[in-house]
Every structure is written in structure tokens, then in C-alpha cells.
Amino acid sequence: MKILNLLVIIIFLFNFNVSNAKDRNLNSKITKNLRCLICQGQSIHDSDTEFANSLKLVVEKKITEGMSENEIYEFLKTKYGEWILYDPALNQKTYILWLLPLLLFLIGGAIIFKNLKIKKN
Amino acid sequence: MGCSAFSKKNMKTKILLPFTIVSFLFIFFILYVGLNRSNIYIPETVTNEKIPTFKVKVFNSEKELTSKEIFENDIYYLLNIWASWCIPCRDEHPYLMELKKNKKLEIVGLNYKDKVKNANNFLNELNNPYTLILSDTDGTIAIEWGAYGVPETFLIYNGKIIKKIIGPMNNNLFKEIERAVK
Numbered sequence: 172m173k174i175l176n177l178l179v180i181i182i183f184l185f186n187f188n189v190s191n192a193k194d195r196n197l198n199s200k201i202t203k204n205l206r207c208l209i210c211q212g213q214s215i216h217d218s219d220t221e222f223a224n225s226l227k228l229v230v231e232k233k234i235t236e237g238m239s240e241n242e243i244y245e246f247l248k249t250k251y252g253e254w255i256l257y258d259p260a261l262n263q264k265t266y267i268l269w270l271l272p273l274l275l276f277l278i279g280g281a282i283i284f285k286n287l288k289i290k291k292n
Numbered sequence: 293m294g295c296s297a298f299s300k301k302n303m304k305t306k307i308l309l310p311f312t313i314v315s316f317l318f319i320f321f322i323l324y325v326g327l328n329r330s331n332i333y334i335p336e337t338v339t340n341e342k343i344p345t346f347k348v349k350v351f352n353s354e355k356e357l358t359s360k361e362i363f364e365n366d367i368y369y370l371l372n373i374w375a376s377w378c379i380p381c382r383d384e385h386p387y388l389m390e391l392k393k394n395k396k397l398e399i400v401g402l403n404y405k406d407k408v409k410n411a412n413n414f415l416n417e418l419n420n421p422y423t424l425i426l427s428d429t430d431g432t433i434a435i436e437w438g439a440y441g442v443p444e445t446f447l448i449y450n451g452k453i454i455k456k457i458i459g460p461m462n463n464n465l466f467k468e469i470e471r472a473v474k
Contacts, residue, residue: 208440221405222440225431232432249341250438 194234201230201243204257341453344436351403351425362400368473369448370399373434375406376414378442380460387461388421397473401425404434404442447472
């Protein structure tokens with residue numbers, strides 16, 4: 172019986188750690204994708220300003236409240252705007268940002284392809 | 293064969309030069325525009341957002357209030373985020389004292405990451421413009437408001453944020469608030 176109890180406790184503790192680690196991973200994943208608005212060029216995760224520290228707490232709170240990653244992004248977007256996200260969504264303002272590299276890639280590919288064809292001929 | 297290869301090469305150089313010039317101009321233009329643009333982010337100051345819902349502790353007491361209870365009356369509210377360690381807060385303090393005289397306006401303070409003793413010293417020294425002071429010891433309430441520092445001020449009417457002031461108040465902003473609250 173004692174062994175069984177011990178086993179239950181160990182399993183419980185083990186599970187607890189796993190869920191905690193998951194939360195922490197999610198937390199750092201989210202805070203790495205948030206821009207620190209008062210320290211240019213740093214993410215919330217990297218920054219140690221008052222603002223960043225509070226925001227880390229808020230993210231932690233929202234995770235424990237059961238909000239998903241996207242819900243937290245949406246929540247912060249309504250408060251601070253799109254700028255707070257490092258990974259901007261595709262919209263009217265950002266389509267050049269998203270499509271230009273793809274376009275350049277295609278043009279470059281076409282040039283290489285053409286050159287190769289010429290060489291073969 | 294040789295002739296066509298030559299013309300092809302010729303055509304290539306013909307295309308290459310304008311292409312290089314155009315792409316150079318394009319890059320130059322983008323960098324030039326980017327150079328003149330400030331990359332310091334400023335959120336929109338004219339909003340019509342609803343006030344956030346939250347629970348908050350009253351300064352120097354154990355009492356808790358919800359956002360609804362705080363902004364329930366049919367008057368203008370000014371939420372001012374301040375701290376005793378914040379130097380610009382001292383600069384804007386006279387404006388808040390002046391606004392306190394306006395009977396249609398109620399000033400609510402949100403004490404941001406501060407020590408009770410220091411905050412009390414600050415108020416004793418410069419007087420207290422607030423009818424109610426809330427306490428935000430870990431800065432999470434300020435995040436709910438979309439604020440990112442101190443001082444920051446929000447003009448609220450009918451459960452909506454009408455105006456947002458980032459940084460200390462100045463004479464122009466003070467007059468703007470006076471005009472709005474009439």
C-alpha cells in the first residue's frame with residue numbers, strides 16, 4: 172500500500188512537471204514573438220524593462236486562465252496594435268513584405284532556369 | 293549561331309543596365325523613405341475603445357473594486373497612471389491639480405509599481421488630485437489599459453476611452469481636456 176501511495180505521488184509530481192514545462196515553453200514562445208515597445212529591437216522575452224516584465228506576467232496569467240496562443244496575440248493586438256507582434260499577419264499593409272521575397276525568389280529561379288537552358292543549347 | 297549568340301548577349305546588356313538602374317533606384321527610394329520615418333512606435337491617441345474589465349486593489353487598503361464600479365457615474369473620468377519614482381509625473385502634477393477643480397471630471401489615479409510610503413510622500417509633498425487611487429503593484433492593470441509606461445492618461449466617458457495621452461500632460465493637452473469636458 173505504501174509503495175502504491177508513493178507511486179501515485181511520483182506519477183502526480185511527474186505529470187505536474189510536464190504540464191508546468193509545457194506552460195513555460197508556450198510562455199517563452201509567445202514572449203519571444205512579442206516586440207518590446209519601449210526597447211527597440213528586443214523581444215519581450217529578452218528585455219528586462221518594467222513594461223516587459225509586466226507583460227510577461229500578463230502572458231503567464233492568460234496561459235493559466237486557459238487562453239490559447241492566438242487568443243493571447245489577439246488580446247494584445249487590440250491593446251497595442253499589430254506592431255507588438257514580430258510575426259505580422261498578411262493584410263493590406265503587409266502584403267509587400269510577405270510577397271516580395273517570394274516574387275524575387277521566382278524571378279531569380281526563372282533567370283537561373285533560362286541561363287541553364289541557354290547553356291544546354 | 294555565332295551571330296544569334298552575339299545579339300542575345302547584346303540584348304542582355306541592353307536589359308541589364310536599365311534593370312540595374314531601376315532596382316538601384318527602387319532600393320534607394322525605400323531606404324531613403326525609411327530613413328526619414330521614425331521607428332519609435334506611437335500608438336493611436338484618439339480612440340473609441342471600451343474600457344477594459346478588471347479587478348483592482350484600492351491603494352493603501354485591502355478593498356477590491358471592479359472596473360464597472362469605478363467608472364459607473366455619468367461624468368467624465370480621467371485615469372492617470374503615475375508613480376512616485378517617475379520624474380515626468382512631477383511635471384504634469386500641476387495640471388492634474390488644476391483639472392481637479394472641474395466638477396464634471398473625476399480623476400482616478402493608478403499607482404504603478406510603487407511603494408506605498410513613497411507614493412504617500414509624493415502626495416503629501418505635491419497634494420492629491422485624485423478622488424480615488426488604485427494600486428497596480430505588478431503593472432498588469434496598466435497592460436490591460438494598453439499602456440506601456442508612466443505617466444499615461446486616459447479620458448473616459450460613458451465606459452469608453454475618448455482620449456489617450458502618452459507621456460506627461462502639457463498645456464495644449466490640458467486645454468484639450470478642458471474643452472472636451474464641458
